[in-house]
Amino acid sequence: MGVKVVTDSTADLPPEVARELGVVVIPLRVNFGEEVYRDGVDLDADGFFRKLKESPFLPKTSQPSAGELAEVYSRLAQETDEILSLHVSAKLSGTYASALLGKQALEKACRIEVIDSLQVSMGLGLIVIAAARAAQRGADLEEVKKVANQAIPKTQLFGVLDTLEYLEKGGRIGKAQAFLGSLLKVKPIIACRDGEAHPLERVRTFRKALERMREIVSQFQDIEEIAVLHSNTPEEAEAFARSLSPLLPPEGIYRARFGPVLGTYVGPGALGVALRQRLS
């Protein structure tokens, strides 16, 4: 009977990792004009960035409905009576709200805990992984929930973007708004903090940005997990992952990709890193 861990496609979990841990990923939607795609199901990262270049429409995203969440819970309730549903920051998406409603709508006697991760992408992903591992070890819902809540303050997400225009047009710029309007061509480094985008620093070149991000990451102690993500620059991402090797063996670093939903907001040319410190 173990605890089932549910999350959404904004987590950018590598498919094999989700499979191995038995995590259920609920897709958000991305639409280009009238065409609607389920994130990670009907459209993958390659397909998305290709469409981004070709489509006359700017992509838009939408959360899964409460009904969809309820359906998933309902299905899972046949196998288990404990579900942990971990989702993208409520400040960035209405998915958390849908999950809360979905939980309410469920009639089966199944314990469901819904948590706002205050994170996104592999920031959310690393928290999900920690919870799922605990579930695999046989922890009960209370325990798994505790692990998830402990992981939240120990998880960081940073990224360098080629441009802030997608974040701005998508309405997710948050506090990173302070970086808008620069007359110099600079690369912004932003973080996900308090559930929204925060400005960190700006540098002149992508190369400098990677150097800075490495420095920022190395300032954290007792790092247990790292994930590196990119929109469409696999070589740079790989080199960056290797540059983090003093902190973790390169094989231990997750390689992930910004999926269609994240791509809608970070745009092409983005590179990110998520880390989780040891839980006390």
Place this chain on the structure above:
Amino acid sequence: MLSLSGEDLEGMFTAGTALLESHAAEINALNVFPVPDGDAGTNMLLTLRATLEEARRISEKSASAVAKAMAQGALMGARGNSGVILSQILRGLAHALEGKDCFKGEDLARALGEASTTAYKGVSRPVEGTILTVIREAAAAAQAKAATDSKDVLDVLEAATIEARESVARTPSLLPVLREAGVVDAGGQGLYLLLQGALSYLKGEVDEKGYPLLALAAPTPALTLTPQVQEPIYGYCTEFLLEGEGLNVEAMRGKLLGMGESILVVGDEAKVRVHLHTLEPGAALSYATSLGTLRQVKVDNMEDQHQEFLAAQAKMAPTPLGDVSIVAVVSGEGLSKVFASLGTTALVPGGRSMNPSVEELLRAVEAVPSQKVVLLPNNPNILPAARQAQALARKEVAVIASETIPQGVSALLAFNYGASFEANVEAMNEALSTVHTGEITRAVRSMKGRGVKKGQAIAFLDGELVAVGKERAQVLYELVDKTGPKEGRAITLYIGADVSPAEAQETLKSLRQRYPDQDIEMVYGGQPHYSYIIALE
């Protein structure tokens, strides 16, 4: 004469300032490098004007009160390195004259001695062969005289003045850069002229009435986000260079006084530079054309400039950086916009060869919303005034010792929104050394020791002369080459006011062709004097 009053003291300084004013352009030209932005003369002049304005305000005219008022005026009005040292000199003077209604020869000697010690104390790394040497040696001569029988105040001042002149002449022997450049120290020369003017006044050779002092613009309204701070919005900002023969600066100034405000007239018989704010630029220009040939005429509608800037600001209004505000000194319309767009809270105009005064910097610091302020002077000559403002401010102010625009930009970019104030100050200071600064301009005079002929294009890298040539583009390439090819490096070109868009585009294209693996960007800076300022990372 045996003893002097506060009124005499005021008169002496007024006459000294007038003499300095008439030589301000020459002093500006005493630049170690033949670059057009020399401003020691203007800085000292403006500092002294602030000094005298303060002295005029008080009703009690004892020597003590007048000296104190002058020190206060200088403290706030100090501009540039030389201005700040002058303010320290006046501070020492005022301290020695405290409580005195009148002063005699011995008092003057002692006051000059204290002026010297205070000046030295105010500089973290005193350099000989500068204004410091001159005040020290002049004070020593004054004290030697006062110890003899002829301790009359006039004799004491004369001894100080003669020694000052000789001390200035010796400065090249103490400071190699002066010798190489074939000039004496500008600050020292200014100090000598101040003493000489005072002496002439005491001797009755000069009538103070012949030197009307022109008030600069009145104090400004709130500074925040507005660059046109110290000039009221008043008509047209009119500037020109007048070339002719037998030009009479005094007469010109007198005539222009009736036409507007913020009058600045400096020069000599052959060349006079004029700056004024007037509702009728035509009248000023007609008057000038009747005297000679006009060059470099510039007429700007100040209201337009102001409105344009406010509109741009409203669009780019930076959100407060947490609880920290950043104040930067910038000169150049484009550069102002760049700094504003990167999150600078308030800009203090560097002005055309006019460094901001301590008071202007202080007002900017007080005007920004936060209690924690970072100050970027972007010029080594502004650093002393910045530190002075920091000492006087009631807020927590950190001065980042940025010496150039590229350094200022690097520091600004290094600001981390997630870090503490202290961590940011450290990061911003560290960022200064991560960028090299290139500057391209034209030599305003020859420099024999370096094979520079007047009019040639010259390039500086981090303050060192590295290339000389006929064309700007040529020395620019040499400069970039000298820093070695670095793959993936970022180069930013800030285009000056005297470069046409066509030339700028051409230059950018050529640079990109020459260095295809480097990231080269071009931004309109609009800065005066330097055709190109280059940031090389």
